[in-house]
Amino acid sequence: MYRRILVPVDGSDASSLGLAQAVGLAKDQKAQLRILNVVDDLVMAPMMMEPTGTADLGYMLDSLRAAGAKALKAAAAAAKKSGARAEAVQVESRGRSVSEVILAEAKRSKCDLIVMGTHGRRGLNRLLLGSDAERVLRESPVPVLLSRETGGRRRAPRRKAKKAKKAA
Numbered sequence: 825m826y827r828r829i830l831v832p833v834d835g836s837d838a839s840s841l842g843l844a845q846a847v848g849l850a851k852d853q854k855a856q857l858r859i860l861n862v863v864d865d866l867v868m869a870p871m872m873m874e875p876t877g878t879a880d881l882g883y884m885l886d887s888l889r890a891a892g893a894k895a896l897k898a899a900a901a902a903a904k905k906s907g908a909r910a911e912a913v914q915v916e917s918r919g920r921s922v923s924e925v926i927l928a929e930a931k932r933s934k935c936d937l938i939v940m941g942t943h944g945r946r947g948l949n950r951l952l953l954g955s956d957a958e959r960v961l962r963e964s965p966v967p968v969l970l971s972r973e974t975g976g977r978r979r980a981p982r983r984k985a986k987k988a989k990k991a992a
Contacts, residue, residue, distance in 0.1 A: 825853055825855075826849065826850075826853045826855045826936050826937045827853075827855050827856065827936055828855060828856050828858060828933060828934060828935045828936055828937075829846050829849060829850050829853075829855050829856070829857050829858065829935060829936075829937045829938075829939055830858045830860060830926070830929060830930045830933065830935040830937070830938045830939070831843055831846035831857060831858070831859055831860065831899075831938075831939045831940070832860045832861070832862060832922075832926050832938075832940055833859055833860070833861055833895050833896065833899045834861065834862075834892070834895055835891060835892075835894065835895035835898070836941065836943070836973075837941075837973055838941035838942055838943050838971070838972075838973035839895070839899075839940075839941040840899075840902075840941065841941040841971040841972075841973055842939050842940045842941030842942075842969075842970075842971045843859070843899050843902060843903070843939075843941070844902075844971075845939050845969060845971045846908075846939035846969075847902065847903050847906045847908045849937070849939065849969075850903070850908040850909065850910070851906065851907055851908050855909075855937075856909050856910070856911070857903055857908050857909065857910035857911070858910075858911055858913065858929075858933050858935060859896060859899045859900055859903065859910055859911070859912040859913070860912075860913055860914075860915065860925075860926065860929055861892035861893070861895055861896045861912075861913075861914045861915070862892070862914075862915055862916075862917055862922045862925045862926065863885070863888050863889050863892050863914060863915070863916040863917060864888065864917050864922050865885060865888075865916060865917050865918065865919065866917060866919065866920075866921065866922075867888070868881055868884055868885065889914070889916075892914050893914060896912040896913075896914055897912070899912065900912040913929075915929060921956065921959070922956045923956040923957075923959035923960050923963070926938065926940075926956065926960050927960060927963055927964060930964065930965075930966060931965070935966060936966050936967075937966055937967050937968075937969065938960060938964055938966060938967070938968045938969070939968075939969045939971070940956075940957050940960060940968065940969070940970055940971070941957075941970075941971045941972075941973055942955070942957035942958075942970045942971070942972050942973065943972075943973055957970055
């Protein structure tokens, strides 16, 4: 039985899918939801390297905080509307990856399940953008439930190639 469920949200369709799964589990298990938004300051790292200094990093960080707060507010309202007990928290990454923050928050808040939405990226996108969900899954000391966003399209199942009959 789960008592505390951590669900990271960022306002994306994938995180909304994870939230829906977490809300259903929280209601079924009579668990407390901890809805987490991570303000990822690492997304600004390439801009800090610009020699021109044209980027207003303070404004951009404030924008990330505001967008995260909006996502948290919407997620908490959805959880409450569904009858789940929930608390919402925003944490700044402070140079850590999003997955590190999620894992640290799960430990700090004594969660016994993490529920996350994942974009299901493959190939070059996954290589370039990484996968926080994959790292959480690999390194989490508690169970992790991943809800994969399909993006409105489903891949057809691969069919096994028929083996050629050997000539006798």
